[in-house]
Structure formats: C-alpha cells, structure tokens
Amino acid sequence: MKMSxxxxxxxxxxxxxxxxxxxxxxxxxxxxxxxxAGVYDYLPLGLRVLEKIKNIVxxxxxxxxxxxxxxxxxxxxxxxxxxxxxxxxxxxxxxxTKLSTGGELGLAPTHxxxxxxxxxxxxxxxxxxxxxxxxxQTKFRNELRAKSGILRGREFLMKDLYSFSPDExxxxxxxxxxxxxxxxxFKRVGLGxxxxxxFASGGIxxxxxxxxxxxxxxxEDTVYYNKDKSVVLNKEVLTDEVLxxxxxxxxxxxxxxxxxVANIFTLKYKYSEPLGLEFTSKSGERKTVYMxxxxxxxxxxxxxxxxxxxxxxxxxxxxxxxxxxxxLIGIGEQGTKKAEEIYEKNPDLFLFDDRDAxxxxxxxxxxxxxxxxxxxxxxKTLAEDSVELTERKNSEKKxxxxxxxxxxx
Amino acid sequence: MKMSxxxxxxxxxxxxxxxxxxxxxxxxxxxxxxxxAGVYDYLPLGLRVLEKIKNIVxxxxxxxxxxxxxxxxxxxxxxxxxxxxxxxxxxxxxxxTKLSTGGELGLAPTHxxxxxxxxxxxxxxxxxxxxxxxxxQTKFRNELRAKSGILRGREFLMKDLYSFSPDExxxxxxxxxxxxxxxxxFKRVGLGxxxxxxFASGGIxxxxxxxxxxxxxxxEDTVYYNKDKSVVLNKEVLTDEVLxxxxxxxxxxxxxxxxxVANIFTLKYKYSEPLGLEFTSKSGERKTVYMxxxxxxxxxxxxxxxxxxxxxxxxxxxxxxxxxxxxLIGIGEQGTKKAEEIYEKNPDLFLFDDRDAxxxxxxxxxxxxxxxxxxxxxxKTLAEDSVELTERKNSEKKxxxxxxxxxxx
Numbered sequence: 001m002k003m004s005x006x007x008x009x010x011x012x013x014x015x016x017x018x019x020x021x022x023x024x025x026x027x028x029x030x031x032x033x034x035x036x037a038g039v040y041d042y043l044p045l046g047l048r049v050l051e052k053i054k055n056i057v058x059x060x061x062x063x064x065x066x067x068x069x070x071x072x073x074x075x076x077x078x079x080x081x082x083x084x085x086x087x088x089x090x091x092x093x094x095x096x097t098k099l100s101t102g103g104e105l106g107l108a109p110t111h112x113x114x115x116x117x118x119x120x121x122x123x124x125x126x127x128x129x130x131x132x133x134x135x136x137q138t139k140f141r142n143e144l145r146a147k148s149g150i151l152r153g154r155e156f157l158m159k160d161l162y163s164f165s166p167d168e169x170x171x172x173x174x175x176x177x178x179x180x181x182x183x184x185x186f187k188r189v190g191l192g193x194x195x196x197x198x199f200a201s202g203g204i205x206x207x208x209x210x211x212x213x214x215x216x217x218x219x220e221d222t223v224y225y226n227k228d229k230s231v232v233l234n235k236e237v238l239t240d241e242v243l244x245x246x247x248x249x250x251x252x253x254x255x256x257x258x259x260x261v262a263n264i265f266t267l268k269y270k271y272s273e274p275l276g277l278e279f280t281s282k283s284g285e286r287k288t289v290y291m292x293x294x295x296x297x298x299x300x301x302x303x304x305x306x307x308x309x310x311x312x313x314x315x316x317x318x319x320x321x322x323x324x325x326x327x328l329i330g331i332g333e334q335g336t337k338k339a340e341e342i343y344e345k346n347p348d349l350f351l352f353d354d355r356d357a358x359x360x361x362x363x364x365x366x367x368x369x370x371x372x373x374x375x376x377x378x379x380k381t382l383a384e385d386s387v388e389l390t391e392r393k394n395s396e397k398k399x400x401x402x403x404x405x406x407x408x409x
Numbered sequence: 410m411k412m413s414x415x416x417x418x419x420x421x422x423x424x425x426x427x428x429x430x431x432x433x434x435x436x437x438x439x440x441x442x443x444x445x446a447g448v449y450d451y452l453p454l455g456l457r458v459l460e461k462i463k464n465i466v467x468x469x470x471x472x473x474x475x476x477x478x479x480x481x482x483x484x485x486x487x488x489x490x491x492x493x494x495x496x497x498x499x500x501x502x503x504x505x506t507k508l509s510t511g512g513e514l515g516l517a518p519t520h521x522x523x524x525x526x527x528x529x530x531x532x533x534x535x536x537x538x539x540x541x542x543x544x545x546q547t548k549f550r551n552e553l554r555a556k557s558g559i560l561r562g563r564e565f566l567m568k569d570l571y572s573f574s575p576d577e578x579x580x581x582x583x584x585x586x587x588x589x590x591x592x593x594x595f596k597r598v599g600l601g602x603x604x605x606x607x608f609a610s611g612g613i614x615x616x617x618x619x620x621x622x623x624x625x626x627x628x629e630d631t632v633y634y635n636k637d638k639s640v641v642l643n644k645e646v647l648t649d650e651v652l653x654x655x656x657x658x659x660x661x662x663x664x665x666x667x668x669x670v671a672n673i674f675t676l677k678y679k680y681s682e683p684l685g686l687e688f689t690s691k692s693g694e695r696k697t698v699y700m701x702x703x704x705x706x707x708x709x710x711x712x713x714x715x716x717x718x719x720x721x722x723x724x725x726x727x728x729x730x731x732x733x734x735x736x737l738i739g740i741g742e743q744g745t746k747k748a749e750e751i752y753e754k755n756p757d758l759f760l761f762d763d764r765d766a767x768x769x770x771x772x773x774x775x776x777x778x779x780x781x782x783x784x785x786x787x788x789k790t791l792a793e794d795s796v797e798l799t800e801r802k803n804s805e806k807k808x809x810x811x812x813x814x815x816x817x818x
Contacts, residue, residue, distance in 0.1 A: 007540035035481045042479040070451040072444045074564050095506040100551045131416035142509045
C-alpha cells in the first residue's frame, strides 16, 4: 500500500476520552475511528489486522474439523424466552428494537439459542454427531461502561464456536482439542507467552469453565497464579474448596490484572434441553445433545496485542498480525527510486511511505504504526548496495544487501 | 468438502411461507437458514458463495483505487439529525434501540452520514482528493414486507462505496470508472447478459441516477427498454421529458420486471454540506466535497443468481460463484476408492458426496445444490480410465480420461 494513496492520516492526538494507550495509538495511527463509546470503525490498516487474526483462528479451527457459518444479528425473542434469557432482568445487556410490523427483536449478544435451534433441522441421529460449528460475527452488548477502546465494546467482533456431542466423553475429547487449538492460536498471534488457561466459574451447570487470560496492566479481571503459572484462577473462584480441588495453597499465589481474550465452556444440556435439541441414539432412544461453547474476542485480541506490546513510540505488532511486514522509506532521489522498484515487486508486503513529507516524520510514523520491520533505502545504503532494516520491537538495525533482501521476500 | 462431515443436510421441503423459487432451493439445498422473515443465516455453502461474490467485487474495486474499511452498525442519531434522516417520517425503515446509559441509537440502513463525518478527520486539502472508500457491511432495514428470501431482507449484506471529489469533472470521471467496474463485476458473477444500467430517479440533487437491473420474473421493479436494450429506464422516470432526454419513443419500448442489484448515485453536496465536509482548494478557498455513492446488494446478487438460473431440478451456479467447482460421486467399491483419491489431491475444488446414500439420492442432490460440474467415477468409467463429467447448466455429459481431468485441475 502506498501511503500517498491512503485516505487515512496519522493524527497528533486521540479523542480526549480515550484513556487506554492501545486505543490512543490505534486511533492516532489510523487503525480505528471512534463512532461512539464502545463503537469503532475499522480503517484499512485495522481491517488488515482483524483479517490476519481471523485467518489464524479459522485455520486452527478448520484443522480440528469445525465448519464456518454466519448467523444473523437480529434475533427472535421466542427462542430466547425458552431459555429465560430474553428478560432484561436475566440478561441485562440486550439491545432491543421493534419490528415495523409489530413485535420486538433483539440484537444478538451471543448465539447459543439460534445455533441450538438451527441444529434441530439437521441433527437426527447419533450418526450426525459430533459436529462443530463456528462463525465470526458482530456481537452487540449494551454495556453500562464501554471503555478502553476495543478492549470492551458495545459492538465487537467475536469468534464463537459451538460443539454438539452425543455424550460427555465425546465432548471432553473435543474440549481438549479446542484447548490445544487455542494454545496454538495465542502462540501464533503473539500472545502465547502471556496468555494462560484460567479456572473460572462454570455457572450452574459445570463446576468450572476455562478462560484465557492475558496478563495486562489495564485488564479488567484479577487472576491468581502460582509461580510457574501452571495454575491460574480467576478471583471469582478463589475459595478454599477450589484451592483444595486444584491442590494449591493461598499463600503460594500471586495476583495480577488480566484481560479475558477467550473462554471455553461446557454447557451440557443448558440450551439443548429447553430448546429440544435431541437425537436418536444407536439403541433407538431419544437423547438430548451435549453442548459446549468456545469464544474468542477477535477485536479484543487486536486491542490486547496493541496494548501489550506498545512502547513509548507507538504500536508494536507481532509479524503474524502486522498489517504489513515492512514499512518502506526511500531517502533522496536514488533511494526513492530504488524504494519504488522494491515496492512494485511485492506491493502487498510493504507499507510504502511515498508521501511528500520530512524523513523525521516518516520515521516517527513508522514507529507509531508499528509494522514489524522498517526498510530504509538511501544514498548511504545504496553505496553499499544495501537497505537498512530496523526491527520495530527491539530497534535492532542491520544493513542487508538488496539482492539478499529481495531473495528473502 | 466431504458431505459426510457436513452438519447440513438437503431438505425435502422449504418453509411454507417461502414463495420465491430461489429461496426454496437455497433453503432446501442447505445454503441458508431462515431465522425470521427477511433474516437469514448463511450455512457453509452459502457463505462460500457470498465470499466468492465479495472477492470479485473487491478485486474490481481495488483495481480502480478504492480502499476497504468497515464501519459500525450502531449509529449516532446526532449525525443523522444533521441531514434530517433520523426522523422516522423521512426515513421509515430505521431499526432503533436504546442505550442503557440513556439516549437512542440506530442500526445503519446505509452509511452516508458516518462516512462523510469520518472523512472530516482526514480530508484537509485538495491534495487529499479524490478518495474512494468502500465496505462490505450488514445493513438493517425495517421493511414492512420482507419476502422473496434473500432478494429483499431486513438484514442483508451490501457493498457500499463512497467517492469524495474536489469537483464535478473529477467525480464524473470516477463515476464512469465505476460504471465500467460494475459491468465487469456483473459479467464475472454470471449476470452480465441480463443486467442493464438503467435510468432512474436522481432524487432532488441529480436529474438521474443509475440502477443496475437484472431482468427477472420475480423482480419487484418494472423497467422499460428498447429492442436492443441500449436504453433501459425505470418505470418511475417514464415521462415525456425523460423520453425526450433519452431520445426514445414510448411506442418503441417494451417492459419487463427486474431486480435492482446495484445503483450508482451522484450525491453532489447532499451530505457533505450539512455535515460540513470541506477542503482547502489550490487557491486557498474552503470548498465543499463533491460526493457519489455506489451500492451492490451482495446477498441480493446471490439471490438473483439463484433465481435467474435455477431450473426444475434445483440451483445452477455460474462457475465463478459456485461454492465448489465439482460435485464428486464414486459408485461401487473401485469408483469410491478412486473418487477418494481424486478428492484428496484437491479437496477445495470438490464437494465430495461420500455419504452412505443411494446413488439416485446423490444424483438428485448434485442437481439441487447446483455445483457447476458433476464428476462420477464408477466401474463403467474406470473400464475406460475415465470419469464422467456432466455440466449442470446443460446436462451435457462426456467421458474424460482421468489423467487428462487431473491435469486440468
């Protein structure tokens, strides 16, 4: 992408009510635009990051046999009444609206009810099970407080996966596969070292659920962990009973703030029973489908990555999710000409700063935008047939022969 | 994709209130699932078709210098009040909702207001113009009548593009480029021969706008056209003045029903003026940005393609948007084994019907689902080292040597 052709510009300041560092940088660097508290637009760079995260998630889920769909945002109250989740007393974050032909509709805050109901059309026998279905879909939640940019939104992108199993043991096997897939996903997006599977409340149907918590100063959750982090638990389950279950002592635990980037949840029959999702077993009995759900907050993951790695100069994206691999700057007439040549060979790898701007401004913007490597071509580097490569995350510079650089692309 | 692993099954019947043939087939063949009138889920096959249409549109828009973003669904009334489009009297298809912290929000039926307002942050001088920005985004419209499946939805996918130009001549040049891009798009998705640029009302700011109408028996619009279809006009502009403008006589026109799949619209200052989108001209004056907007109903295009080409056996997708290129069936032990081998080499090209089902059922489903070619491998074809290839659209069969077939993939 040529920056001269992008309509987005880096900004000197972010909206005054934007307190999280990630949100300030994401706005200033031109990844997102704030419509309302908790409601953001994604600009070209931001959309590229979201797509890269989605593709990593999609790849790992497809590998374990999941199938992608896209469910509607508009929701039929009848389905949610069956599970007692339509009432604003039980679910207090509904956005509701009215049909012009009469009656209310909701905007999906999650999709257990419609996916469970949909499955009734397709699941008949034990031969149809297990199945695993996921989507990337916008969720709407009428949060009282929406702060921290895209870390907690009223409108946000989520990946939600639902599993339908004939019995608990089949469910447990898949649950474990998702745990492994999630570990691979967080490793690939760059959060692996700081994201921990965390014991959390299982609600009324399961003793525990698992959250994936990324340790983060601005995180909204508090988690307790032992030294090697082999046990991490959410503050909400810090009871003597749970400590005994997990075989850890309170005095061996430290605590920190963290952001929940994902969760996995054994639902058992919580939705399948009231919605009547059954199958015929091998012996001919009618049985209720055993369910699980597995979320990843895609836009929140983007916010957490931004927050986690940013430094005093700006954003620092892991290469796997960076909108571009290289930020390209040509200095002087020869340098600019050579930069143009390099760009044209692989336009999709480079954010080419071909703007009519001072070199200092370009350098500063390369750091604000936080693409993985900066490539500078100047008379000085050309004198050695080289480009100067600077890694964003550690500022390490090296000269690399142009041919060698091009061969590596 | 292996059909044995898909959770979706073809259905014997469609919902009783589904009257359009395309909707009946799309539901029965497992492309979509009806949540509510005008509100559909996209199942794996349907999502693949949508993505293929999106990728064709994206490719053609990127070629003419457009930049992709994604704007929010939730809308701030303040912006829409400035253009007098918040009031339900002036825009009667709003879905509105309430923030838990007080105040109303809308669900975007279109995005002129937010994109125009967003541009105020980035557009400063004539040097920043022109720019072209588009998105694929869900639109919400509180239609009184939502019928014909995905031909007219309450929640549907649209591509909307907005142009920002310094003056009318720059705008006209781009408007013409979009006309050419749209012609290429409709050709590529298979609707080129039956989709016509149509004169329509320009509203209060322009004399005409252009619609793209696909001639279709169940279309909701009526269009008039001369014999060679070099002039097509919407019934709404069939006046003596317009006929004289276009140089055609009423008696030389025939009429037909059609479905509007796209439109392009010169907005002039309709939104930029009330929202205050200005730039500094070369001579230092402040001027208002000259705008245009250009829509394509992505999910409607899918519905129109389904409706247009379906026959008495089911759907008939053009190859460019078919969810898969081949529907693969193995008959008998050897045929099934060979089919499996063929599938494994290119799993993304084949919908492999490896179900434990009768051959007749597989044949019928291949026609209902409407993938471009059916490939049958049986003892009979293997005796000639061949597969039998049947083109869905004309039922033409031929035997093709397996090596030759594989080489062509």
